[in-house]
Amino acid sequence: MEQQIIAGAGSCRQLRGYLRERGLQKLLLVCGGSYDRLRIREEIEASGAELVRFSGFAPNPRYEDVCEGTALFRRAGCDGILAVGGGSAIDVAKCVKLYSKMDPGRSYLEQELSDTGVPLIAVPTTAGTGSESTHFAVIYFQGVKQSVTHDSILPDLAVLDPEALLGLPLYQKKSTMLDALCQAIESWWSVNATAESIGYARRAAEAIRDVWAAYIDGAEPDAAERMMLAANDAGRAINITQTTAPHAMSYKLTSLYGLPHGNAVAVCLPEVWGYMLAHPEKCTDVRGAGYLQGVFRDIAGALGQDSPQAAVDWFRRLMQTLEMRYPVAGSWPGEWREMVQAVNPTRLKNNPVALDEGALQELYERIVRHEA
Ligand SMILES: [Fe+2]
Numbered sequence: 001m002e003q004q005i006i007a008g009a010g011s012c013r014q015l016r017g018y019l020r021e022r023g024l025q026k027l028l029l030v031c032g033g034s035y036d037r038l039r040i041r042e043e044i045e046a047s048g049a050e051l052v053r054f055s056g057f058a059p060n061p062r063y064e065d066v067c068e069g070t071a072l073f074r075r076a077g078c079d080g081i082l083a084v085g086g087g088s089a090i091d092v093a094k095c096v097k098l099y100s101k102m103d104p105g106r107s108y109l110e111q112e113l114s115d116t117g118v119p120l121i122a123v124p125t126t127a128g129t130g131s132e133s134t135h136f137a138v139i140y141f142q143g144v145k146q147s148v149t150h151d152s153i154l155p156d157l158a159v160l161d162p163e164a165l166l167g168l169p170l171y172q173k174k175s176t177m178l179d180a181l182c183q184a185i186e187s188w189w190s191v192n193a194t195a196e197s198i199g200y201a202r203r204a205a206e207a208i209r210d211v212w213a214a215y216i217d218g219a220e221p222d223a224a225e226r227m228m229l230a231a232n233d234a235g236r237a238i239n240i241t242q243t244t245a246p247h248a249m250s251y252k253l254t255s256l257y258g259l260p261h262g263n264a265v266a267v268c269l270p271e272v273w274g275y276m277l278a279h280p281e282k283c284t285d286v287r288g289a290g291y292l293q294g295v296f297r298d299i300a301g302a303l304g305q306d307s308p309q310a311a312v313d314w315f316r317r318l319m320q321t322l323e324m325r326y327p328v329a330g331s332w333p334g335e336w337r338e339m340v341q342a343v344n345p346t347r348l349k350n351n352p353v354a355l356d357e358g359a360l361q362e363l364y365e366r367i368v369r370h371e372a
Contacts, residue, residue, distance in 0.1 A: 003133060003154055003155060003156065003157070003158060004156065004157045004158075005133075005157075005158045005159075005160060005232070006018075006157065006158075006159050006160070006161075007159075007160040007161075007225075007228070007229060007232075008160070008161070008162075008225065009161065009162050009163055009221070009225060010043075010161065010163065011159050011160065011161040012040045012043040012044060012123065012159055012161045012163070012164070013043050014159070015043065015044065015047040015121070015123075015159065016046065016047045016048050018121075018157060019047055019048055019049050019080075020048060022080075022119060024049055024079055024080045024119060025049055025050060025079060026049060026050045026052065026076065026077060026078050026079055026080075027049050027050070027051055027052070027078055027079070027080045027081060027082040027121075028052050028054055028069065028072065028073045028076070028078040028080075028081045028082070028093075028096065029044075029051040029052060029053045029054065029082050029084065030054050030055075030057075030069060030081060030082070030083045030084070030085070030089050030090075030092050030093040030096065031053065031054075031055055031083070031084040031085050031089055032055060032057075032085040032086065032088065032089050033055060034085070034125065034167075035053075035055070035084055035085065037167055038084070038125060038164060038166075038167070039163050039164075039166045039167065040084075040123070040125075040161055040163050040164045044082070044084060044123070049080075049082075051082070052072065052073075052076040052078055054068075054069045054072050054073075054092075054096075056068050056069070057069065057088060057089070057092045058088075059088055060088070060138075060140055060254070061088050061091060061092045061095075061138075061139050061140065062139065062140050062141070063108075063109065063139055063140065063141040063146070065092060065139075066092055066095040066096060066099060066108075066139055067099070067108065069092055069093075069095075069096045070095075070096050070099040070100055070104070070108070071104070073096050073100050074100065074104075079118075079119070080118060080119035080120070080121065081093045081096055081097055081118060081119070081120050081121070082121045082123070083120070083121070083122045083123065083132075083155070084123045084125060084164075085123075085124075085125050086124065086125060086126040086128070086129065086131075086176070087126070087128070087129035087131040087138075087261070090122045090124065090129070090131040090132055090137075090155070091131060091137035091138055091139060091148075092137075092139075093120060093122065093155075094120065094131075094137040094148070094153035094155075095108075095137050095139055095148055095153075097116055097118045097120050097152070097153055098113055098116065098148065098150060098152070098153060100116050100118050101114075101116040101118075109141060109146070113148075113150045114152075115150075115151070115152035116152070117152075119156050120153070120155045120156055120157075121155060121156065121157045121158075121159065122155040122157070122158050122159070123158075123159045123161065123164060124158070124160065124164065124228070124231075124232075125164045125165065125168070126165070126168060126172065126173075126176040126231075127165060127173075127176060127177060127180060127215075127224070127227040127228045127230070127231040128175070128176025128177060128178075128179040128180050128231050128262055129176065129179055129180075129183075129231070129235065129261075130180065130183060130231050130232055130233075130234050130235015130236065130238065130239075131235065132155055132158035132160075132232065132235065133154070133155070133158055133232055133235040133236045133239055134154065134235050134236075134238060134239040135149060135150060135151050135152075135153050135154040135239060136148065136149050136153075136239075136242075137149075137153060143255075145251055145344075147344075154239070158232065160228045160229060160232055161228075162221070162224040162225040162227075162228050165224045165227075165228065166224075170216070171260075172260070173215070173216060174216060174262075174263075174322045174324065175260045175261070175262035175263045175266075175324070176231070176262050177208065177212060177215065177216070177227060177231075177262070178262040178263065178265065178266035178319075178322070178324070179231075179261055179262030179265055179266075180204065180208060180227075180230060180231035180234045180235075180262075181204075181205065181208045181212075181234070181266075182243075182246055182247070182262070182265045182266055182269050183204075183234040183235065183237065183238045183243060183247075184200075184201045184202075184204035184205045184208065184230075184233070184234040184237060185201070185205065185269065185273075185299055186238070186241075186243045186244040186245075186246060186247060186269075187200070187201045187234065187237035187238045187240070187241045187243070188201040188202070188205070188237070188295060188298070188299050189244065189276075189292070189295050189296070189299065189351075189352050190241035190242065190243075190244050190350045190351075190352070191284060191285045191286070191349075191350055191351070191352050192240065192241040192242060192350055193240075193241050193295075194240060194241075196240060197236075197237045197240035197241045198237075200233045200234070200236045200237035200240075201233070201234065201237040202298070202302050203230070203233045204230045204231070204233035204234040204237065205299065205302040205303060206302050207226050207227070207229065207230035207233070208227070208230050209302065209303050209304050210226075211223045211226045211227055211230070212227075212318070215227040216322070241350065242347065242350050243347060243350065244272075244347060244348075244350045244351040244352075245268070245272045245343075245347070245348055245351040245355055246265050246266075246268040246269040246272050247265055247268075247347060248343050248344045248347035248348050248351075249268045249272070249343055249360070249363065249364070249367075250264035250265040250267070250268050251264075251342070251344070252339050252342040252343070253267065253268070253327060253367070256327075256339075257327045257328070259325060259327065263324050263325055266315075266319060266324060267319075267324070267325075267326055267327070267367055267370070268363070268367060269315065270312050270315050270316050270319070271363045271366050271367055272351075272355075272363060273308075273311075273312045273315070274312050275353070275355070275359060275362075275363060276292075276296075276351075276352070276353040277296065277308050277309060277312065279353055280292070280293065280353075282353045282354045283352060283353055284349075284351070284352060284353065284354050285352040292352050292353075293308075295352075296308035296311075299311060303315075326367070326370045327367065327368045327370070336361045336364060336365070337357075337361075339360075339361075339364050340357050340360045340361050340364065341357075343360055
């Protein structure tokens with residue numbers, strides 16, 4: 001399915017025309033608590049459609065939250081869904097779309113997924129997850145992460161308005177930016193990478209390299225727009241390739257240490273990267289170890305570094321400069337085995353270097369013992 005993208009400062013103003021053209025009159029507005037403080041709120045409310053607000057979901061949305069949103073969508077007789085928020089709001093909206101025409105008398109998790117045809121619009125308010133341009137969503141059922149994947153949940157329209165980023169707290173800005181950077185890097189080295197996905201990943205990595213300091217500093221208005229486009233490119237890249245080991249390893253760090261998603265992934269990425277550079281003989285990409293070495297050199301080049309090792313070092317320095325959080329050293333009281341076994345094997349298969357349980361344990365030990 002082709003997605004329409006409207007980008008640029010003030011692009012939210014085009015929502016009105018889009019809704020009118022499609023005859024959409026009543027939308028389920030899926031948004032977080034920060035919605036009330038958004039500068040773009042006025043433009044959204046001037047879009048001409050009646051908005052039925054749903055904010056009843058956790059930062060890591062639960063299945064029950066989605067059921068509640070789905071019930072409201074039906075009760076109110078909505079004809080479309082508008083997500084305004086970060087990855088969580090957009091993921092909830094995607095699942096409401098899927099569940100909206102299922103049998104409410106049975107578990108939605110057990111029913112077959114199909115395209116409900118409900119129009120879905122995403123207005124991201126972070127430059128990070130790229131969820132506005134992917135066909136995946138993540139929700140939790142009884143504390144266990146569920147990956148929901150269906151072609152029809154790629155939003156019909158993504159509105160990339162940098163004014164939506166105004167007021168984003170600094171730590172969230174850093175954490176979501178790192179998510180985008182990690183997604184670009186992981187997509188590039190993924191065994192599923194194609195010429196098209198690498199094009200998006202390269203563009204995202206180069207833009208983030210150029211603009212990260214100005215974006216974090218907040219001094220240049222153009223930087224927010226470029227970062228938003230870069231995050232969207234990284235989202236489009238993982239929409240083709242999916243993510244790899246750093247993402248797979250990060251979910252346990254988020255649940256155990258409460259590290260926000262982007263921060264948790266960024267803590268894992270340099271360790272996995274370093275391990276892969278040290279173990280070319282464990283390459284699993286059918287294109288071979290020589291291909292993978294070339295990929296590592298290309299990634300380094302895009303980040304302005306002259307060798308793969310220099311790129312890993314650059315990433316570590318970036319983490320220090322941004323003063324990102326690490327799990328507290330020595331604070332993991334449980335069994336390493338439990339941590340290692342929580343890693344999703346499907347995501348690990350996308351990784352171009354094999355990571356067995358021993359390797360995962362070694363990497364987790366290094367991450368938890370990190371002294372920032
Ligand atoms: Fe991510």
